[in-house]
Amino acid sequence: MEKFSSFRDPGTGIQPFLAPVPPQERDLFATILTPIRAVVAVTRTVVIIVLISIHFVLVHVIGFICRPVPPLQNIISWIGTALLARLALYVIGFWSVPTELIVRKRGKILENRWNPGAGDLIVSNWSSWIEVLWLAYQYNPLFVLPVANAPVASSARDASSISYTPGRKTGTGSAAISSFNRVLSSPEVIHGFRQVSLLEMISSTGNTPSAPSSVPLRSLDDIRRSARSPIVVFPECTTSNGRGLLRFADVFNGASVPTKGYNIFLMCVRYDPPTPSQPSLSHSVPDVTLNPLRHLLQICTNLSPQSISIRQLPLSESPSSQLFIVNEVVPEPRSDVLAEVCAVLIARMGKMKRVGFGWEDKYAFLDFYRGRR
Numbered sequence: 001m002e003k004f005s006s007f008r009d010p011g012t013g014i015q016p017f018l019a020p021v022p023p024q025e026r027d028l029f030a031t032i033l034t035p036i037r038a039v040v041a042v043t044r045t046v047v048i049i050v051l052i053s054i055h056f057v058l059v060h061v062i063g064f065i066c067r068p069v070p071p072l073q074n075i076i077s078w079i080g081t082a083l084l085a086r087l088a089l090y091v092i093g094f095w096s097v098p099t100e101l102i103v104r105k106r107g108k109i110l111e112n113r114w115n116p117g118a119g120d121l122i123v124s125n126w127s128s129w130i131e132v133l134w135l136a137y138q139y140n141p142l143f144v145l146p147v148a149n150a151p152v153a154s155s156a157r158d159a160s161s162i163s164y165t166p167g168r169k170t171g172t173g174s175a176a177i178s179s180f181n182r183v184l185s186s187p188e189v190i191h192g193f194r195q196v197s198l199l200e201m202i203s204s205t206g207n208t209p210s211a212p213s214s215v216p217l218r219s220l221d222d223i224r225r226s227a228r229s230p231i232v233v234f235p236e237c238t239t240s241n242g243r244g245l246l247r248f249a250d251v252f253n254g255a256s257v258p259t260k261g262y263n264i265f266l267m268c269v270r271y272d273p274p275t276p277s278q279p280s281l282s283h284s285v286p287d288v289t290l291n292p293l294r295h296l297l298q299i300c301t302n303l304s305p306q307s308i309s310i311r312q313l314p315l316s317e318s319p320s321s322q323l324f325i326v327n328e329v330v331p332e333p334r335s336d337v338l339a340e341v342c343a344v345l346i347a348r349m350g351k352m353k354r355v356g357f358g359w360e361d362k363y364a365f366l367d368f369y370r371g372r373r
Contacts, residue, residue, distance in 0.1 A: 009355035014244040022274040030277035041300040085137035093306035116230035126234035127242040129205040143201040151360040185360035192217030206286030237359040247358035250336035268350030270309040
């Protein structure tokens with residue numbers, strides 16, 4: 001949409017925030033099946049809500065009661081998180097989720113599957129709540145969300161001042177709809193992280209980092225040292241629509257590369273473009289209430305199996321390998337070397353273009369998007 005053209009990355013031409021839309025041609029078969037698709041979507045959604053209720057009872061009620069017995073609590077947490085997350089994916093349509101190991105150096109022998117342990121970091125791009133469910137099923141990890149001050153008001157003010165004037169500067173027509181050129185926002189400081197539950201992580205999908213509150217913040221290292229499972233980190237700090245990789249925030253607080261004392265597991269998630277019968281699986285624009293219920297209803301209308309592409313980097317080629325050479329990946333590292341290295345490697349794995357926009361620009365986009373609706 002041209003009124004959002006100021007949020008198109010000037011270097012790549014990618015609009016990373018708006019939800020992808022299917023082609024304009026109509027699918028007669030999908031139209032005929034609309035009543036059936038609606039019934040299937042409602043049925044699937046009701047089943048998902050039941051699974052969420054069971055998860056809440058097992059993990060947050062029974063699990064809390066069993067805290068004095070950690071082994072029993074771990075078993076209940078696995079059943080309530082990993083098992084129910086897989087059932088939820090199956091109900092939505094993800095009958096199988098294949099993964100692919102990507103080797104950077106040709107001729108290298110593929111390693112065994114990932115095996116992240118307690119305190120290790122799983123670093124990924126972020127496009128939807130679906131990969132959150134998959135990670136919960138596969139690794140039963142801890143989820144963390146960054147905390148930062150809201151970007152300065154100038155970003156939102158500049159975005160809202162876009163002039164939407166159809167026609168050319170020298171006449172009429174559809175070209176040059178907007179002459180506004182928005183300046184990319186500067187990165188904000190990440191003050192710390194807060195550990196969240198699976199349900200809160202899913203409901204936070206698409207939103208930008210929250211402002212500091214009375215909830216005590218913890219550094220990523222502090223959370224990692226006391227963790228009993230892997231930790232999932234999304235350095236983009238918000239979701240994109242999957243067409244480009246957002247600017248990574250400085251979330252690792254100047255960690256050295258190679259890392260010491262813990263491992264870094266890198267992965268990249270990609271979704272197929274939407275079709276007339278398949279809504280977009282990426283979730284870049286969150287709902288104001290009951291997020292992401294509407295998106296769940298939309299994707300549950302699809303009657304064919306859903307697909308997701310997950311690519312993973314072998315541990316021997318990750319930034320935690322003691323043979324890793326930073327200059328081979330990032331010739332001129334910035335302040336947070338680990339964040340920059342992860343961004344480059346994830347972009348290469350997923351064959352994605354990196355855009356100059358960060359979560360600060362997403363904040364301005366959501367402010368403009370909701371103000372124009």
